Amino acid sequence: MEPDLFTAAAEDRQEKDPSSSPLAVRMRPRTLDEVVGQQHLLKPGSPLRRLVGESGGGPAGPSSVILWGPPGTGKTTLAYVVSKATNKRFVELSAITAGVKEVRAVIEGARRATGGYGKETVLFLDEIHRFSKAQQDSLLPAVENRWVTLIAATTENPYFSVISPLLSRSLLLTLEPLTDDDLRGLLHRALTDERGLGGAVSLPEEAEEHLLRIAGGDARRALTALEAAAGAALSKQEEEITLLTLEETVDRAAVKYDRDGDQHYDVASALIKSIRGSDVDAALHYLARMIEAGEDPRFIARRLMISASEDIGLADPTALPTAVAAAQAVALIGFPEAALTLSHATIALALAPKSNAATLAISAAREDIRKGLAGPVPAHLRDGHYKGAAKLGHAQGYVYPHDVPGGIAAQQYAPDAVSDKQYYRPTRYGAEARYADVVDRVRERLGRTDDEDGTGGTA
Known part of the structure; x- marks a missing residue:
């Protein structure tokens, strides 16, 4: 079985009857100049343009490429364009369904094609991070001998998910999420281009904005939704895709939310205040509004990290590690799966016991600094590791806490100006009750008793 025969047949069918293919396939760019977004990869003289021979001297550098980026940013498209620009066979495999057997079959077919009729092969391997180390090892001979031009796509950090020998032999290109302007240009082209909808319907601004929101930076999702909505509009003999038709088609209500306006901040504020108030249901409501509005998941994750400490x-x-882990997961997986991670973190934070003691503590300490309450560091705490420090009295008389029973040395640590200040006032909520007991014992050992009336020894 020669995969290139089926690829050629599919391309032939598309040329003869474009409507037989999905809109996302019909609108696939044929040249690098038609690619939407990723301008940082498409500059004149860039490695990608040299790879397709646009530098004037044919392909340069590594003949294999790893494309790293979120879903729908054009990884498959770039692989297809490279094959077209270099006049090579295009064979696509998915690491979800393919194994070593399928990879070896493609490589053997590539060797026969090169030797038989001089046709080189681009092997596009989607989701390479799902391949095991042994499966990735099977690609190395083909890459080293240039039997194929390997273009591998991954949504996960390749430094963690791709073996080093393969990574070192490949050109790593990082794809950025598509902006609304990128997607808007793509939609306009799909609406008017003969390969697309050919002007059969129009897309009013209100419906366009909703389509951009539900696309979430994913070009494939945007074109799929546009195609479905256009079909629904034409079946009703309508010349434009109304917001109602779009909502009915994608089964999602338009969210009244302006990511660049007041509601962006209002909804984000409501999310955090609902978490602070321990109303998990309200917090999930606002989280859902932000997700459905196409909010950047990294922005949501940052707000959750702040809430965990504030x-x-x-x-x-455990709240802050949970929020940080969520932010890292979101950066790795992106939408739509990131919604699950954000929900996980939001629920955990909303139901956690609350304390703003850390917030109040650093605020009080910074306020005293602004008032000029600083003063010199006590001499016995200063650095004593340099020649002449002892003559200055630095580090002299310092008591090493590990040499003292209980590990607490009763000596002055704060400058004189703030030696009686007690900035941290722990609550008795949740795990902080234990810290409250600890801080009481430590302050007593240090000879710094708590001033309950808030005078003298308080922040």
């Missing part, structure tokens, strides 16, 4: 702190010491 509103929970040591009442639940």
Whole structure:
């Protein structure tokens, strides 16, 4: 079985009857100049343009490429364009369904094609991160001998998911999420181009904005939704895709939300305040609004990390690691799966015991600094590792806490100006109750008793 025969047949059918292919396939760029977005990869003289021979001297550098980026940013498209620009066979495999057997079959077919009729092969391997180390190892001979031009796509960090020998032999290109302007240009082209809808319907601004929101930076999702909505409009003999038709088609109500306006901040504020108020249902409502509006998941994750320290702190010491882990996961997987991670973190933070003691503590300490309450560092705490420090009295008389029973040395640590200040006032909520007991014992050992009336020894 020669995969190139089926690829050629599919391309022939598309040329004879373009309507037989999905809109996303019909609108696939044929040259690098037609590619939407990724301008940082498409500059004159860029590695990608040299790869397709636009530098004037034929392909240069590594003959294999790893494309890293979120779904729908054009990884398959770039692989297809490279094959067309270099006049090579295009064979596509998915690491989800293919194994070593299929890879070897393609490589053997590529060797026969090169030797038989001089046709080189582009092997596009989607989701390479799903291949095991042994499966990735099977690609190395073909890459080293240039039997194929390997273009591998991944949504995960290739430094963690791709073996080093393969990574070192490949050109790594990072794709960025498509902007609304990128997608808007793509939609306009699909509406008017003969390969697309050929002007059969129009897309009013209100419907266009909703389509951009539900696309979430994914070109494939945008074109799929546009095609379905256009079909629905034409079946009703309508000349434009109304917001109602679009909503009915994609089964999603338009969210009244302006990512660049007041509601962007209002909804984000409501999310955090609902978490602070422990109303998990309200928090999930606002999270859903932000997701459905196409909010950047990284923005949501950043707000959750802030909330973990601002509103929970040591009442639940696991809150911040949970939020940080969510942010890392979001950066790796992107939407739509990132919605699950954000929900996980939002629920955990909303139901966690609350404390703003860490917030109040650093605010009080910074306020005293602004008032000029600083003063010199006590001499016994200063650096004593340089010649002449002892003559200056630096580090002299310092008591090493590990040499003292209990590990707490009763000596002055703060400058004189703030030696009686107690900035941290732990609550008795959740795990912070334990910290409250600890800080009381430590301050007593240090000879710094708590001033309950808030005078003298308080922040």
